[in-house]
Amino acid sequence: MSQLPTHTVDKPKGRGKKVFNRVLILVILAAIYVWAFAGVEEFEIKETAGQISKAIFDGIIHPDWAFVNEEEGLIFGLIDTLAISILGTFISAILTIPFGFWAASRRDKSGFFVTGLGRFVLSFIRVFPEVVLAIIFIKAVGPGSFAGVLALGLHSIGMLGKLFAEEVEAIDHGPREALIATGANRIQVLVYSVLPQVLPGFISYTLYRFELNVRGASILGIIGAGGIGAPLIFALTSRNWPRVGVILLGIIVLVSAIDLISGYLRKKIV
């Protein structure tokens, strides 16, 4: 009787490599964690921690309502915060438009100078924290809300520019080509084919950035650049917890309200 042919099933290829990769990732992660946790200072909870937490909690439950209507009080601080973010966002939106076109990759003439450099400049701007920018502007124009406006205006360009560039990259080239075919000049092409396509996106992203800037503006006061941050840091350092509580509530209400309004507007636009 002839022997039946034996079939051997090959092991699925690439499995060893996959396992090896997984093990490698795990080892790297473990190394990172060992390194990270080894550097943490000893964690000891001070005896006062409990009392202070309780005091903060008490303060948040029983806010210092009298601060709301004071001169230079909560309302004033929140309006100042809002004003800083409105003006800062507007400045950055205007300044970002050329950056957005600069950093967008184009079919015809993308290269180092048109796209690459623009992207690098934008990530360079993004790296500077707004607080550090605010410190630098304070040196230039003095402490106050205007330094905050400039800091937000400059910092926001980094993120907005990236989003604007993506919007420009996504446009439909048909209308542009049609206009060129009818002999429109460059400005007419821009106004009648490019801008109508990118504007809704630009406005929507600007509103989104505005939401972030309201949060940003509420802490700028910590280093003296206007807004609600200044009374907040005073209250924190003087351990006036009821006042911290009322300011915290104020920030939460303001930010939530702006998020709601801006979210509604963005839904309508896009």
Add this chain to the structure above:
Amino acid sequence: MSQPPKKTIPKPPTRIKHYLTAAIVLALLVLSYIQTGSSFMDLITNRDQMASLVIDMFPPDWAYFENIIEPMLETIRMAVIGTTFGAIISVPVILLCANNVNRIPWISYPARFVLNLIRTVPELLLAAIFVAIFGLGMIPGIFALTIFSVGIIAKLTYESVEGIDKGPMEAMTAVGANKVQWITFAIIPQAAAYFVSYVLYTFEVNIRAAAILGLVGAGGIGLYYDSNLGFLNYPRVNTLIIATLAVVLIIDFVSNKLREKLL
């Protein structure tokens, strides 16, 4: 012979709404300009001061690099640990918030509300509060970054979880899986890639956040910004800026590459 239908040009749609919007925006801008006491003349008249500030920054104080390596590493450590704890805490929060996992509205809506509240508090403010509780150092920074990370990771992931394919979930229900099996085999395989990608993104954000937490005494490189700017030592400030820039760019690059591979 019948009259040819009259051709009328339709009136262009009314533009009052646009004008009104423009007027409101303009009014807001003018009011903001007055409220903040902005003056672009100041900016122009003070341009020499700005220029001299920038000139003072060069050349950077390269010798200072040695002193800031340790706080820089501390900043990265804070971001790593804060992001990790944030990711761990996010998991139950995501399961509570996603309305295709947790079908009980009176739990998922309050959970989302709390999540939104957390996201409204800026990280520097969280750090300032934790510094008051735990004293100066890395610990308050880690706590602040943990809470801040939960806000970002949980929000982004639960929205992705709500968009996953229903098929596997229905299949698991059909074979009689219990809730744990249901989550392990229907949700996690679909959501894991998103989750890891968002954790990496949050890590990038946290590196930037950790770099400034020192301003309120919560450890990391921020403290050095504060002291050097206080002493008007601009070459050193420049060194700090260059070091931060380098670290952020490297971590962004690595994290972006990893995320591209994941999704």
